[in-house]
Amino acid sequence: MQMPTGKWWKEAAVYQVYPASFKDSNGDGLGDIGGLISKIDYLHDLGVDVVWLCPMFDSPQHDMGYDISNYEKVYEPxxxxxDIDILVKACHDRGMRFILDLVVNHTSDEHEWFKESRSxxxxxxxxxxxxxxxxxxxxGNRIPPTNxxxxFAGSTWTWDETTQEYYLHLYATQQPDLNWNCEAARNAIYDSAMxxxxxxxxxxxxxxxxxxxxxxxEFHDAIITDPxxxxxxxxxxxxxxxxxxxxxxEMHDKVISQYDCMTVGELSLTPDPDHVLRYVSASAKQLDMVFHIDTGxxxxxxxxxxxxHRPFILPELKAAITKWQKFIEGTDGWTTAFLENHDNGRSIDRYASSEPEFREISAKMLAIMMxxxxxxxxxxxxxxxxxxNAPKEWPIEEYKDIEALNYYNEARALSISGEDPSRLPIVTRGLQILGRDxxxxxxxxxxxxxxxxxxxxKPWMRVHDLYPEINVAKxxxxxxxxxxxxxxxxxxxKEYRDLLVYGIFDLLDPGNEKTFVYTKTGERRAALxxxxxDQGVQDFEVSTDKEWKLVLSNYDAPVAGKLAPFEGRVYMSAN
Incomplete structure (x- = not known):
């Protein structure tokens, strides 16, 4: 099948796969590449255009593969x-694309580069x-170079006995940060990881x-906010x-520009749209798009x-979404739409309701928004x-994530010592909603x-108790x-890509704490x-500025003038 050309990634639906948890093909309890290959037709039937596979590289798995010990090998299990070659071909044969995670802020401490560096x-x-x-x-006590x-809790510095110095790691102790100021390191990254x-x-x-x-x-200390x-x-x-x-x-110019490929960056603590445009403007030649982490x-x-955990307030969510929908207008930049990934709790629990009577309708409402x-x-x-999300009754022993366990153990130690007894119940409750697991x-x-x-x-991680009710086959x-x-x-x-993928977003009634209403405007038509x-019925009247036609609802019998609990609707009108 002929592959699409041009800016194919703008119209794509990208599906993220977490390799350990997607499908196990050999019965060892851990997901694998063979399992993913066996489900490619499922993804194709869903309407997926791009498969994104989280790190499958060789790794000691302290942070589920985000601690890479060899960029050019696959984690043996x-x-x-x-197998990746077969997977790439399986995607391409179906007119789909395939992308990987690029993890080059840090490596594993078991990578040969770091072993040499610390020698x-x-x-x-x-x-x-x-x-x-x-x-x-x-x-006279030894302390790290900065505070x-x-x-993942604790210091960003770890003392190394061999050379009597500290090394930097923004994440786990086993994830030392690469020094991008070193040109030789950058060139090795471009060759080996890309x-x-x-x-x-x-x-x-x-x-x-x-x-x-x-x-x-300069490595200055941070401002003291936690005395x-x-x-x-x-x-x-x-x-x-x-x-x-x-x-x-440089990454773009030396590598990305030489291939017909896409990049989407994970961008944190960058709230200024003008600054984000410096990354995603086509003329800047850096990234194609980014995830705006403040929304998630x-x-x-x-x-x-x-x-x-701080329960979200709908006007704040609307403001954040509007910000990242609008910031590309009149520019050569591009944006993304997402609610879930491997670093967050499930969107139904966070933004709607996972109660049995609302679970499915909530999922459909969020699908309409996305x-x-x-x-x-x-x-x-x-x-x-x-x-x-996992049931709140699950004990901490069911959690596997290094970040979750570090936060929990830190809070537990503060509670036992009496230094901060309130911390443990706060962290426990937060993990039940927000935890990466x-x-x-x-x-x-x-x-x-x-x-x-x-x-x-036995699977590597416990399966959700409700899997007999929530599963693909059913x-x-x-x-x-x-x-x-x-x-x-x-x-x-896809049918209305000119409007839904490329249309201009405009928010209506921004202060409403129950409903989220917006329009999408294209050259030939508009959507409302x-x-x-909310789990209660809300009043809603369709604006009379256009002849709106209801084309879709997540309820079988929508009621005029009312929005049922967690109802979502899409109206269309010619301009």
Whole structure:
């Protein structure tokens, strides 16, 4: 089949696959490449244009593959490089594309580059990573070079006995940060992490932590906002550093520009649309688009207490979505639409209701919102069948994520010591809603043992208790299922791509705390979208400025003048 040409990624529906949890093909309890290959037709039937596979590279798996020990090998339980070749061909044969995660802010501490770097202070690869001498407090105790707090709790610095210096890691101790100031390191990244895969037919990358490559080399302490701890939130100091745009542009010019491929960056702490345009403007030649993390993190407590859950307020969500829908107007930039990924809890629990009477209708309402947004749409595995968070009754022992466990253990220690007894229940509650593990549970394929994810005795992570009710096999033949609704919405999006993919977004009634109403305007027609984010019935009157025709609702019998609980509607009108 002939592959599409041009800016194919603008109109694409991208489906994110978490390899450990998608499908196990050999019964060892862990998802793998063979399992994904076996489900390519399922994704094609769904309406997917691009398959994005999270890290499957060789790794000790401290952070589920985001700690890479060899960019040119596949983690053995997942398969081989040749399996990826088969997967790429399977996608291309169906007119689909295939992209990988590009994780080059850091490597594993087991990568050969880092092993050389830590072997001696005069090793040629010493400056491929960040090494700093110790500081000492007034009592003569050794302390880290800065007071920066890691994303995974604790310090961003770890003492290395071999060379008697600290190395920097924004994430886990086992994830040392690469020094992008070193040209030799950058060139090695381009060859090993990028060209190696692009030359095998991979169609691009989701670029992990893209705005953290450039660190301020002065390494000043962060402002003290938490006087009870040495480590302080410091992300504002290492996001969008002094050379970041130089580095991202060089990556584009030296590598990306040589291939017909796409890039989507993970962009945190960049609230200024003008600054985001510096990354995604076509003329800037850096990235094709980015994920605006502030939308997905609005119910998080913040850098200090990430898991201090703050229920989202609809006007705030509307404002954030509007901001990133509107910022590309009149520019050569592009945007994205997403609600779920591997780093967040499920959207039904966060933005709607997972109660049995509302679960399916909530999933369909959110699908309407997602598929009517301007930009490239990203769907996370299980979102299309309405998967939800783990039951709140699950104990912490069921959680696997290094970040979750670090936060929990830190809070538990503070509680036991009496230093902060309130922290543990706050973090526990936050993990029940926001934890990364909710999106990492095994995919629910059918109602057989372990949801059909594996034929083995035990999956690597517990399957959701409700898998007999929420699974693919049950939904495929049901025309009213969440899965069937997603298929319908993706077809509608393609049919009206001029309007739903490219149209101009305008928010109506921004202060309404129950409903989210907006228009999409194209050259030949317009759409009106009305969404009820509440479990109560809401009054709603269609504007009379156009002859609006109802083309879709997630209810069988919509009532004029009213929006039912979690109802969503799409109206169309000629301009």
């Amino acid at each position: 997942y398969g081989t490089v040749e 001696s202070r005069d090793n040629p690869k010493r400056d491929w990573y960040f090494w700093k001498p110790a500081r000492y407090d007034d009592a 920066w707090r890691s994303y 060209r190696f895969w692009l030359d095998r037919g991979v169609d691009g990358f989701r670029v992990d932590t893209v705005n953290k490559y450039s660190k301020p080399l 009870n701890h040495y480590e302080q939130p410091a992300a504002y100091m290492f996001c969008n550093g002094p050379r970041i745009h130089e580095f991202v542009k 993190n609005m119910d998080h407590g913040g850098p200090k207490d990430k898991y201090d 598929t009517t947004m301007t930009g490239t749409i990203f769907i996370y595995q299980g979102q299309e069948i309405g998967m939800i 909710h999106g990492r549970m095994p995919m629910q394929w059918d109602s057989t043992a372990h949801s059909g994810f594996t034929t083995g005795d 939904q495929v033949p049901d025309e009213k299922s969440v899965l069937s609704f997603w298929k319908r919405m993706l077809r509608l999006r 979208v009305a969404l009820n984010f």
